[in-house]
Amino acid sequence: MSVTHLTLRRRLRERGLDGVTLLVLPGVLFVLVLFIYPFIYGLVLSFQPKEGGGWLANYRKFFTEPFLYETIWLTLQIAIPATLLNTVLSVPVALRVRLMKRQKLLTTILVIPITLGTVMVADGLLTYLGPRGWLNRILLEFGISDSPLRLIHNYWGVMLSLVISGFPFTFLLTLSYVTGIDPALEQAGAMLGARSRQRFFRILLPLLAPGLAITLALAFVQAFTVFPSAILLGAPAGPTRVISIVAYQAAFEQFDYPLASAIAMLMALIQVVIIAALLGARTLVFRGPVSTGKG
């Protein structure tokens, strides 16, 4: 008995299973119980509509009611421009900041809006962009505009909040990828006579592509799930009725958990599709040994 016990133990240890390995169990159990189980529960629940009508009723309802399905388009209209703007701005800025000796002050300032979070940014922008805020005061005082610009409680409020908290995010992420590129590669290009534009498109961009695809994916997912600022700074009944608002309302205002779960599952599905497309595009566009380089 003890012999077989010992050999079993040894065999397990050879496969990497011993007392130390068991330490992963609390972490694994935790994620299974509080992340995976709720997701499966939500998926199953979404096929059990509150008011009957067949297992697909919630999804049918979502795609037949304009009030619901329009939110996909409304959300994309906010999320895609914000993601592209933030990422496109981040690349040249990160390439320039990379050459700076003292980056820490700038990166520290830029990490502030991320740390403060969207609720605080929304409150700050309400004061700053409001009709009596400093921005409109400057525009009026310097004669740039005749009347105060309407920048809050509409599309632009949400867009600006996504730039204020999104640009630092994409910038810092891009910076971390840019600093991973060996400067010797660009110097070699320069020595061989490549102009800065050529160096960017032929050397840096291909090396940066995998990182950029991840940055775009993470930035899109964040912008797509915009929630507090769409309510506080936007027009939650109109142009900024984003998908997370209808999911929240279904769950906590109508107490229709199955419908809310269905909307949450659709949100997850759209995110997965976009991420897969971005990561797929990365391997389609930039293929070859260069993309396996440092970075």
Next chain:
Amino acid sequence: MHRSLGEKLWSFTIWAVVVFFVLNLLAMIGSVVVDSLGTHWFNTWLPAGFTPQWYVMAWEEFQLPQILLVTAEVVGAVVLISGLIGVPTAYAMARRNFPGKQAVMLLFLLPLLVPPITYGIPMATVLYQAHLAGTIWGVILANLVPTVPFVILIMIPFVEQIDPRIEAAARVFGAGMGRLFVQVLVPLLTPGILAALLLVLVRTIAMFELTFLTSGPTSQTLVVALYYAVFAAGVRSQQSIDAMAVVYMVTTLIWLLIALQFVNPTQIVTRAKQ
């Protein structure tokens, strides 16, 4: 090095964008601070006079002492528990190769990649069924979902850089698992643990969505209370809301400054090393 006019213009444009962004950001924060201290502010650059009365008002009207207490309890519990679960798990992940390790890694990556509002709604539903939502424990559990994997993923590289022979030596001298952790690993891992837990702390203070979806009237943290105050703007004066915003901002930024002594700002964003 010689630079052409075009390159100089390009460089100037980039700096102009950065300066414009930073100025707007500072003005946004500044206008909240100024508004919270002003008596009346109407059609002028600065308020007519300055007063601390909005802070006194916010302190009483928004029940700030109770909210700050709940915030401290939630954040403290989340930091402690995510450290207790995360560090041993990270140790095992760093030291052992076992079948299915890739799948386990993916399991830890998912809660960090999926945005909170997406999984928060089904998770809150489950927590309501379990009668945990609305209580402080529901809020703590919800906040642990992203922080436990976060600690694990940050700690793995820190464990990997410790020489395994140190552990082997401790084992040879008869240290069990518990003593190995307390007397050898934790002291060696202190910089990593400190960095990970401070980042968890800053992220939990600012975690809106998960707390919002699972908290009840007595389990609101500062950021959720701020949301409700802004949401119901008009019920109370903007100045007292901004006073509360300043309290939130100071709380967050103090911990950010402490955290930045141990981590690089870029680490706050790059949640997971791929």
